[in-house]
Amino acid sequence: MENILEVKNLTVKLNGKTILEDINFSVKKGETLAIVGPNGGGKTTLLKTILGFIEPTKGYVRLLGLPPKQAVKTGKVGYLPQKNNVPKKFPVSVLDVVLFGLVNSKLPKKKQIEKALEYLDYVGMLEFKDYPFSDLSGGQQQRVSIARVLVAEPEIIFLDEPSTGIDMVAQESFYEFLKHLKETKGLTIVMVTHDVGVVAKFVDKIAGLNRYLHFYGHPKDFFKKEILEKLYGSEIELIVHAEECVACEHFKFKIGDKKC
Amino acid sequence: MLDILQIPFIQNAIVGGLLIAVLLSVLSLFINIKNWSFINVGISHATFGGLALGVYLGISPIYLGILFAVSTGLLIGYISKKGDIHEDISIGILFSISMALGVIFLTLTPNYTSDLFSFLFGNILTITREDIYLLAGFSLFTYSFLAIFFRKILFCCYNEEVAYTAGINTDFYYYSLITIIAIATVLAVKLVGVILASAMIILPAATASQIFWHYKKIIISSIILSILVVLVGIFVSYQYDLPSGATTVFIYGILFFFALFVKKLKKGR
Ligand SMILES: Nc1ncnc2c1ncn2[C@@H]1O[C@H](COP(=O)(O)OP(=O)(O)OP(=O)(O)O)[C@@H](O)[C@H]1O
Ligand SMILES: [Mg+2]
Numbered sequence: 001m002e003n004i005l006e007v008k009n010l011t012v013k014l015n016g017k018t019i020l021e022d023i024n025f026s027v028k029k030g031e032t033l034a035i036v037g038p039n040g041g042g043k044t045t046l047l048k049t050i051l052g053f054i055e056p057t058k059g060y061v062r063l064l065g066l067p068p069k070q071a072v073k074t075g076k077v078g079y080l081p082q083k084n085n086v087p088k089k090f091p092v093s094v095l096d097v098v099l100f101g102l103v104n105s106k107l108p109k110k111k112q113i114e115k116a117l118e119y120l121d122y123v124g125m126l127e128f129k130d131y132p133f134s135d136l137s138g139g140q141q142q143r144v145s146i147a148r149v150l151v152a153e154p155e156i157i158f159l160d161e162p163s164t165g166i167d168m169v170a171q172e173s174f175y176e177f178l179k180h181l182k183e184t185k186g187l188t189i190v191m192v193t194h195d196v197g198v199v200a201k202f203v204d205k206i207a208g209l210n211r212y213l214h215f216y217g218h219p220k221d222f223f224k225k226e227i228l229e230k231l232y233g234s235e236i237e238l239i240v241h242a243e244e245c246v247a248c249e250h251f252k253f254k255i256g257d258k259k260c
Numbered sequence: 261m262l263d264i265l266q267i268p269f270i271q272n273a274i275v276g277g278l279l280i281a282v283l284l285s286v287l288s289l290f291i292n293i294k295n296w297s298f299i300n301v302g303i304s305h306a307t308f309g310g311l312a313l314g315v316y317l318g319i320s321p322i323y324l325g326i327l328f329a330v331s332t333g334l335l336i337g338y339i340s341k342k343g344d345i346h347e348d349i350s351i352g353i354l355f356s357i358s359m360a361l362g363v364i365f366l367t368l369t370p371n372y373t374s375d376l377f378s379f380l381f382g383n384i385l386t387i388t389r390e391d392i393y394l395l396a397g398f399s400l401f402t403y404s405f406l407a408i409f410f411r412k413i414l415f416c417c418y419n420e421e422v423a424y425t426a427g428i429n430t431d432f433y434y435y436s437l438i439t440i441i442a443i444a445t446v447l448a449v450k451l452v453g454v455i456l457a458s459a460m461i462i463l464p465a466a467t468a469s470q471i472f473w474h475y476k477k478i479i480i481s482s483i484i485l486s487i488l489v490v491l492v493g494i495f496v497s498y499q500y501d502l503p504s505g506a507t508t509v510f511i512y513g514i515l516f517f518f519a520l521f522v523k524k525l526k527k528g529r
Contacts, residue, residue: 051424051425052424053421053424072424072425072426072427073427074427075426075427077425077426077427078425078426079421079422079425081419081421081422084419085419085421086418086419087293087294087295087417087418089469089473090293090417090418091289091293091469091472091473091474091475091478092414092418092474092475093474097418099411100411100414100415100418100422100423100426101426103411103412103415103423103426103428104426104427132473132474148422152426158425
């Protein structure tokens, strides 16, 4: 299978500070990759470099076989940023926001609206279609943004902490929906997350990032004490406590030297 | 009252005033959602420098005005995009330099009779035929541009990073919008003065968005509001021999506070 994303010898310095150093990995079409790591580890910076917002200091990125700035022009890339930097009181409805996702669509307007409503339904926000977007709660806005990304039917999506602010039930159905898109449409998913439980049951590969790429591989090899400690330093106990049972239920393996 | 419509300069004032009012009220939506009111103040003051230099050199002031305004607008836009210096500071510096230059040029101009006052407040009653043609042409261009690209431009305003990843050339729309606003501002400054130009591009959508939240309603009500204000402004200033610019700004101001009041009432219920 072809590599839809390739990151080679990537080093990124911002204001003279090295944020990412010598990162190498690639993602095949249809794979799901989770990028995990401590706060400030460079996850968002990596996504922004892959998408062409930040120029690499060294090395390069190939997205869909193209340099990032050309890749995004194909309209096949979706992005859900970590921060929803929408101006306050932005004068659009929830439906308008989802329609932004179809900005390049050649469909007639009526079909676009039908499609947008369909995706609003998927994220459980259909009843809010005529609401002002800025009046929604943070989690509701995030759900609408997810519909906005997915309605464009991209080939590869980059999600920066997509479950931020979303309640448990909605999270569950969101990940089910992603899985469905992956299985039916071969969607490639790259997401930053702190949710180790989700990581374990849902993704094909994990990238453990903290300036260096400390780990890249299958989830089952990731939950090892020495890897987690190298990645998170001393904060490991915290993470293990928070997620151990969820992860164990689904994978039936030990985390560190604790048993569930 | 109707006999004043027979007077040619009143006719020009009404047509020109309405053209400018509609153009600026459409653009005011973007000024408000991008929080660009300060950029606009920067541009209108820079225009003053350009117009004054034009008068001093004896070159058609409007073109130098456009040159100054567009380059100031693009520079402020660039600085605010870069985010290294706070944009308020860069705008403050740029427009005081340009204003200072303007005053110096005007003082240096021999036999300069027209007063500074008219640059600041303009005189809607001195609009000429040519001004009207220029305005009509530029308005037509602006409306076509916005009609074709509206959704993309709004998307860029919504979230530039996200719009970029959807394959939109965000820089193009960002700088085009600033250029259009800069040129519209120069045309407005020449006709109605710095102060009224700012009022006409900030207040319509600011007022409308107190009452409506959706952009379609904001645009439509901004246009209606501006048309009414300009008509009333011209009539009142002519009838009572008041300065037209200041009268119009005052009416805009009253309506803004009225809208605020209406919003409070609606909320209170
Ligand atoms: N523009 C910038 N200039 C200088 N340093 C920056 C810049 N942007 C980010 N950084 C630094 O880069 C490091 C990585 O930031 P980044 O946002 O990529 O982390 P992250 O892994 O996404 O963290 P989080 O989990 O909190 O979202 C941080 O130390 C941050 O201070
Ligand atoms: Mg981040």
